Every structure is written in structure tokens, then in C-alpha cells.
Amino acid sequence: MLALPRRFAPRLRALRPYSSSTPRFPCVEAHATRESRLASSFSSSSGPEPPYARPNPTSYNVFRSKKPLPLTYHSSSLPTFDVAYETWGTLSPARDNVILLHTGLSASSHAASTSSNPTEGWWEKFIGPGKPLDTNNFFVVCTNVLGGCYGSTGPSAIDPETGVPYATHFPILSIFDMVRAQFRLLDDLGVDKLYASVGSSMGAMQSLAAGLLHPERVGKIVSISGTARSTPSSIAMRYAQRSVLMADPNWNNGFYYDAVPPHTGMKLARQIATITYRSGPEWDARFGRQMRPPPPDTPVAEPRVPALCPDFLIETYLDHQGEQFCLKYDANSLIYISKAMDLFDLTFPALQALRLPEIPLSESQSTSTIDFAPPHSTSHSKSHPPPTNPPPHLSDLAQGLTLLANTPTLVLGVQSDILFTIEQQREVVDALRMAGNDRVVYYELGGVWGHDTFLLDVLNVGGAIRGFLS
């Protein structure tokens, strides 16, 4: 007699004939069910709406600028704009203990719980008394990014010229535009100089950009799992997300704010994104090849034929992640902000083409005659020595980062990250050191959490930040 199957094996089953009934696809029906539910809530005018459609300024502060914001890619400015923000800790009398915390793509300003919003924040374990961002010492400021949908001005905000949401009339944004808006807030708060600019993922882009736009106003930079120059692979992965989203008929060229939003496109986009946030080894350990449990009403003897809808636990996980997200975030914000990430490039030629008013690019810098410091041999682990003959883009990046030559910078990357790869971390480190920065601290983390490590690994990520900031 055969032994019972062991772990990872499908259950023994009596086989069923096929085509015995009309095929059903619960994963597809879920879209239609969601659509009906949302359509009826819209028509009733009192039903639930996406949270981004219900701004709640009692749970965060709003800096409201009446002064136009110049934009990187357009000649016209944003006439007015809001920046939603939250703070933790106490501003010192000298106003010299400020940490500006930058978020990833879809996060709100709610990095940690506050008295006005006690729900957990996205970096709850990193912010507070005695924590890596120690509020006994620091005054931490986190904003919802320009272009976002959690209180800051973005495509879902009302265009003052028309009285209706901007939708895709919203201007193309750059990471620099986002940082520019943040510094307007700092001006308003009377903060001349940041103790540190800290960010992970897209927040790391902003963190570097802040230092570059205002070298004299940024004391230290922390760049975790970020990049100085988006690569084709990461552009491809974000492009795939935008494509499925924009193909949703509900997207309607971005004009959906008076109708049911593109929830199906958002779910599909989030599923793709989730693949890039974690790593294979983690899923091997967590899900392996396990199947979802049978529905509770299934008779024990009922045979199981594999389904075309989610069947493996990894599939139900992706499905769940998409389902949870699809109404929590504004589709146009996702499109605009992910595009800003694609456009991010701190190499000298790219910066030069943008002609940012904050960044003076002298003629001497525009030539390739700068004598770069050779990368230190200690730039990272022995098995990955810095290039002795750097490729052109690395020299271009070093040239672009010369304004950061004197800013102490912590770079931290994760070897299992497939979105912001470890090679990109090394590139930032090499370029900074080539630009003459001898105060670059660099750590590579192992582990299986991939890009999401920055959200999860308080011990290692938090420890590196704590050490660098103190």
C-alpha cells in the first residue's frame, strides 16, 4: 500500500471527470462583484468611498502654500499646493534636530502612531523614544509626497482653475518637485537645516535629491534600498503596472473621480508590484508549493482538481495583496509617482538637461576633466571590489553627485532585493566616493525579505540608522 503523501503534496483524491459543469472563476467574478458594490455605493452617494476620497485633516497637519511651485518638466508652476505631514518628538529651540523622513511610493505621512491618529504607522517600530529615529533627541517630520493622495496635492486634488480634480491634467512630476515642496514646508516650519534626510525605496531617491538640491541644508543623508538612477529593469516592472492599470476601462484616461475607480487595474498592478517587493527564498520558506485549504463546506472525500484561479498559497497571497490595496490608493497617484521614479537620474548629463535652478552646474563640471578620486578599496565587501576602471555611467554619476562630496551618507542595501538591486547600492557608494566623499557608510544585508526588508528588519536596518545618526 502506498504511504500517505507528505508535506507539499496535493491530497490523495478520487479523480473527477472534466467538463461536467459550467466552469466558474471566482477570481474573475470578484472583479464584477466589487464593481457592483462600488457602483451602488456611488449611486447612493452615502456609501463607502476610497479612503483617499475622504481626506481626514484631523489626523495630520496640512501645509498650504499659496506660492506657486516651479516644476521640473513644465514651464508653468503648480499655482498652490498642500503638503500633508505628521511629526514626532520635539523641535529643539535651535531647530537643529530635524529629521525629514521620506516615504516609498504609496505611503502616507503616517509613519508612526500619534495622539491624533493612534493607528500603527508604516515605520512604527523605527520611530519613538529610544527607537532608531529616537524622538528623545530628534524631531521627525514625514510628509505625504506631492502627487500622492493622502492629503498632499496630487491628481485627485481639485484644480483651482477648473474646480474639479486635476486627473491627468496634473503635471508630470519629478522627485525634485516632491523635495522642493517638502522644503517649502521646512521653510514654513522655520527649519533652516536638517539634521538628516532619511528615506527608503523612493524615499531614498528623495533623500539623495534633498542633499543635492540643498547641500548646505542637509546634514546627513540616509539612503536605504534606493538608487541614484533608475534602471531599465525597474522601469519595466513599473511600466507593467501602469499598463494594466491604464488598460482598465474604468481608468478612462484618468477621469474617474466621479465614477467607480479602476479597482481591477489597481488589483492587478499591485499583484505585479508585490512580486518585486519580496524574494524567491522567502516564498520558498513561507509558501513552498502548498495549496490553499479547500473551502470549509467541502466534504472531506471530495476530490480536488487544480483550479485556474488561485490555488497555490503564493497565488492566494498575491490575490489578497491586490484585493487589500485596490481601493486604498489613487490610481493616478500610482501612475504619476511611479513615472517620477522612472525619470530619476542623478548622472551629470541628466541633471544638466533638467537645468534645475537649485543646482548650479558650472562649466568646469560640464567637462569630463574632473579628476575623480579612485574608489576606496573598502567601499564594500571584499567579494565585490569597486571597479578600478569605472564604466561611463558611473563617472557620470560621480560627476552628478559632486555636490554631495561633503555630506556624510549612509547607504544600505539588501542582496535579495530584485527591485533596487544590490548593484545599484554599490553604484551609489562608488559614485559618492569617486566624487570625493570619504564619509560614506555602506552596509549590505542578507536575508530573504528582498525590497521589503526596510519595513521589517528593525534590528539591522534600525541599528544601522541609529549608529549613523548618533
Add this chain to the structure above:
Amino acid sequence: MLALPRRFAPRLRALRPYSSSTPRFPCVEAHATRESRLASSFSSSSGPEPPYARPNPTSYNVFRSKKPLPLTYHSSSLPTFDVAYETWGTLSPARDNVILLHTGLSASSHAASTSSNPTEGWWEKFIGPGKPLDTNNFFVVCTNVLGGCYGSTGPSAIDPETGVPYATHFPILSIFDMVRAQFRLLDDLGVDKLYASVGSSMGAMQSLAAGLLHPERVGKIVSISGTARSTPSSIAMRYAQRSVLMADPNWNNGFYYDAVPPHTGMKLARQIATITYRSGPEWDARFGRQMRPPPPDTPVAEPRVPALCPDFLIETYLDHQGEQFCLKYDANSLIYISKAMDLFDLTFPALQALRLPEIPLSESQSTSTIDFAPPHSTSHSKSHPPPTNPPPHLSDLAQGLTLLANTPTLVLGVQSDILFTIEQQREVVDALRMAGNDRVVYYELGGVWGHDTFLLDVLNVGGAIRGFLS
């Protein structure tokens, strides 16, 4: 004065104001345009149809079985089935020079040009006189896989019971079912024993499965960029493709054969697939951060604002790949065959649960008391020695592969492959050696082509095959 931007930099441009006109999205309009074109061709009944809807049996042979095919996941059989196939070279009088070539997911039997179909095949440079599959010596047979849409029975075929296409009444398939159908063809051709079973990607799964189902009928096995057990990561990537496809309203639960097919879902799915077929380093070298050239009618002085539709060359590449594919392959075939890949698992518990009639699993094998040979220290490069204390799934896999202990096997993998990772290649090699196979040849290739290396690298992939087969 600023110097002109150099490589990779956007052109200098006079900035344009935003929201000056109604936003347009050519990449979204393309879906609607394709829809209109297809809808009118369907209504005219004489217009172009997808190629899979126009079988052309003059360009390939068809083996037509009237004997039912037992299925892995169903109690009922496929009552009749076709297998489309092509051959190259000459069958020897002893019928002992046959190479069965297995395809990847979406390929047809047209691996190389023939007199009846002179267009280039998908492995044109690998098959012919003096080529790696040397038709001076070998008789090469390639089939369109069961479940496919290029002449073999799949979801788009007519169900004899209803007179209309199976659609999603088609049974769930396994890789074993596909191989079973191929051996029916071999029976029909009077081929008792294969000189070799050769395949890449999904074809490598079939290649291993063929050896396992019929150890006595398979002389040698070639497994290139395959796996013996699909991992959660690869399932996730295929799941994302199926999800976007099934969310296309045209998919209609699979019943679209008398209407416009889900071309948008297919395009989006192919874009995702393309990301998994190549590698970051190749795209870095080939596309970098270059933008698409401006449309030909753009005045030279016209400024350029980044677009939300494809703008970087990597985006236009993905767009093009999706566009080329979206009408060339049947959506249901993609869904069924990709699911069969997910289900593939040669570990002993998984095989045991399937109770395949071809594979006798004796009681002694069902216990864990088999004394595995320790993996050879030469199993692969020194930097990746085989585990001295193998994880449970590796022991399970070795136990599942015991029937291959005496089959010479070539395993070849590519270090930049993100779909069938190099770890999976090593797993196959370690398991085979643990099962007692001391005729395993293993190569790891470098290079930047990722999973697609098997289609491109005639020198290294072809050379390894040539050496192993001779």
C-alpha cells in the same frame, strides 16, 4: 554656457505648460483601435483571424489518435486528440536515432525550416546538417504540445461531444499528459526508444518527465533552463500573467472563439512574461535610460515632456513584444499550459499523490529509508558546493528521480535567468546525483541573456548539446 547633454540624457528642451490640452494616451488608444479592427474583421467573416484559428496542416504533420488519452487530474480521458509535429533528418532503419524535441510554453512544432514550411523556426540554428541536433545523424521530431493552439488539441479545438471549441471545458493538463500524447505519436511512428529527449524551459520539464514515465525508452535527457519543481516565484510570475488575461472582459470565462479574443489581456500578459525572459544587465547595455525617438513629424525645436505612455526604449520594447504576440497565440492555451508548468513537481510525495500508471512507486520507495548517494563534490562550480546536509525537498526530489538513476543527463542553466534560476538547475543536478546518477553533465552559463539564452546562444548551448549527444 552649459555643454550639450551627453549620452542617455533627455534633449534640452524649452518647457511647456501643463494641462494646455486634453490628455491623450496612444498606448491606451491602441487597445481600442485593435478592438475595432478585430470586431469589423469578425463581422465581415472574411477578415484576418488569429493564426491559431487558421490551422494549416500542409505545413506540419498531424497524428490523429482515436484512442482516448488518460489524464492526470481527471477520471475521464480525452476521447480523441491530435498532435501536430514536424521532423528533420532521416529515421534510421533500426529506428534508433530519434531525438524528441520539446518546446517552451508558446512554441509551435516549427523548430526549423522544412520543405513544406521554409520560414525560420524557433531553433533554426540548432537543427540541421552539422548543427547541434545534427540531421546527418539524427531524426528530430518536434511536436506542438497538447493544450497548444498550433495543430495539437487544446482549448481552441472542437470538443467532439459538443461540436464547438472546448474553451474552459478543456481538462486541466499536466506535463505528464503532454508527454503521454507525444509517446502515442512515437508508438505510431514505430519508435520504441528515443536516442534522446531534449528540451528547454517548459521543454526541459517534459524532457525530464519523459525519462521518468519511460526510463527504458529514453536514452539520454537534455534539460536546459528548466526545473524539476516549479517554485513559488515562477508560479507568481505566471499567475500575474493569467490574472491580467482573465480580467480582460473579452476573455469571457474562456468562451471567446466566436468573438474578438482577449487581445488586450494577452498583450499585458506578454509584457509581464517578457520581463521574466531577459535580464537586467542585457537591458542596461541595450537600452540603458534612452528615450524613444520623437515622432517623425515633430518639429526639431518642439519641447518634450515625459509621457505616461511608453517613453523609455525599454517601455517601447515591452509594448512591441506584447503587440506582436497578442494575436499570435490562444489565450486559453496560455492559461492551461502555464498552469501545467505551475503544477510540475517531481518530488516523491507529489508523484505519489498523482498515482501515474506509468510510474510504479514501490513501497520501499515510499519510505524515507533509501540510502542516497552523497552528492558528488564535483556537481558544480566550487563556489557552490552541493549541500552536505540536503534540505527535505532535495531528498524528496532525489527520491522522485530514482527512476532516472541510469539515464545520462545534461543539465544546463544560466546564471542571469530569473525565471528558472540557477539554484533550480543545481537542485536538479544534486537530486539526480543523490539518486545515484553518475552520468550527469552540468554547465552553468554566464552572459546577460537570462532565460532566453537557450534561443540565442548557439555557441555555448549548442556546443554543450553537441558534445553530450555525440
